[in-house]
Amino acid sequence: MLAILGIDTSCDESAAGIVVDGRFLRSNVIASQIAVHRAYGGVVPEVASRAHLTSLPPVLIRALEEAGLSYADLGAVAVTQGPGLVGALLVGVAAAKALAYALKIPLIPVHHLLGHLYSCWLARPDLSFPAVCLVASGGHTSLLLWEDHLRVTVVGRTRDDAAGEAFDKVARYLGLPYPGGPALEELAREGDPRAFSFPRAWLEPETLDFSFSGLKTAVVNCCRRLEASGRSLPLADVAASFQAAVVEVLVEKTARAMHTFRGSTLALAGGVAANESLRQSLAARASAEGWDLVVPPRELCTDNGAMVAAAGYFLYRGGRYGDVFLEAVPALRLEDFLPPFFPGAIVDKSGR
Numbered sequence: 001m002l003a004i005l006g007i008d009t010s011c012d013e014s015a016a017g018i019v020v021d022g023r024f025l026r027s028n029v030i031a032s033q034i035a036v037h038r039a040y041g042g043v044v045p046e047v048a049s050r051a052h053l054t055s056l057p058p059v060l061i062r063a064l065e066e067a068g069l070s071y072a073d074l075g076a077v078a079v080t081q082g083p084g085l086v087g088a089l090l091v092g093v094a095a096a097k098a099l100a101y102a103l104k105i106p107l108i109p110v111h112h113l114l115g116h117l118y119s120c121w122l123a124r125p126d127l128s129f130p131a132v133c134l135v136a137s138g139g140h141t142s143l144l145l146w147e148d149h150l151r152v153t154v155v156g157r158t159r160d161d162a163a164g165e166a167f168d169k170v171a172r173y174l175g176l177p178y179p180g181g182p183a184l185e186e187l188a189r190e191g192d193p194r195a196f197s198f199p200r201a202w203l204e205p206e207t208l209d210f211s212f213s214g215l216k217t218a219v220v221n222c223c224r225r226l227e228a229s230g231r232s233l234p235l236a237d238v239a240a241s242f243q244a245a246v247v248e249v250l251v252e253k254t255a256r257a258m259h260t261f262r263g264s265t266l267a268l269a270g271g272v273a274a275n276e277s278l279r280q281s282l283a284a285r286a287s288a289e290g291w292d293l294v295v296p297p298r299e300l301c302t303d304n305g306a307m308v309a310a311a312g313y314f315l316y317r318g319g320r321y322g323d324v325f326l327e328a329v330p331a332l333r334l335e336d337f338l339p340p341f342f343p344g345a346i347v348d349k350s351g352r
Ligand code: KG4
Pocket: 011, 136, 137, 138, 139, 140, 163, 164, 165, 167, 168, 179, 180, 181, 182, 185, 270, 271, 272, 273, 274, 275, 276, 301, 302, 303
């Protein structure tokens, strides 16, 4: 039995979880800082770092208690190395280093996107490869081709705002509280998604990249025009039409990736995966196409430590240990973290 403690402090959740043998979830404890940041309308990096310092130690203790384990039972400690807010990441990395050093167990650095990917593994540890995973959160909107453990390639990413970031910015403009995603979804329930036809950024025909900043600007301009004409803003219709535009692009590009890479499993992760409209649209598409859909429960979709522990297990098995010099890397790219793998690369087998 290998019990791994996973720690994530990449943004505004102090999170720790314990997973055994990469698949058995034993605990998943999250201290949210939502109340702290709400007063500012968004995450304030220094406030987040300071909050991690005080909230992470009790979260670690509770993660062990809920798992019914003691420090001595841990076989490794995994931690998000990046990407994320540097001061926030540093708190988790320093805690993980101290634990690994004191307990004399391996320290496993984890890329945050791999963490999100492995929330799907925790939800379905027998999923079949190749899988395509859409990771949509406040910091990322990426399509990952997942061919096997540690064989993960970014095949599409946002060129500007992440989907969650667009939700948060539009929500803020509409006067909704932080975090904007869930509040906007709530409002959209009462609105007509066809009331406004906001732009969908398909970009070049062959690309799997995304762009959401134009949509955000279109929503703001539309609201300004309505206000200037003296009409009251149909907030719920704006929210529903915005959400429909985001969901349509996310579903369509994910489906394209499934076709391109002949995926058998379609996975969804990241905070935006909590969005019911996205879940339902992807589920409808997956069932029409005959794809196996994996969507983790909500507590595994948003940032958490269990997903880091699960990813850490496979990195551990690959011998990917960190040491006392491990640094937090705020803009860590998956391509730099994992050895590159090129799908469809031409391999010269002639022996020359
Ligand atoms: O994965 P996550 O917890 O943190 C990051 O790594 O960013 O994702 C947080 C993001 C926020 O932008 C939040 O507004 C968005 O996920 N989000 C949602 C919903 N719940 C959370 N967006 C749309 N609909 C939701 N129900």
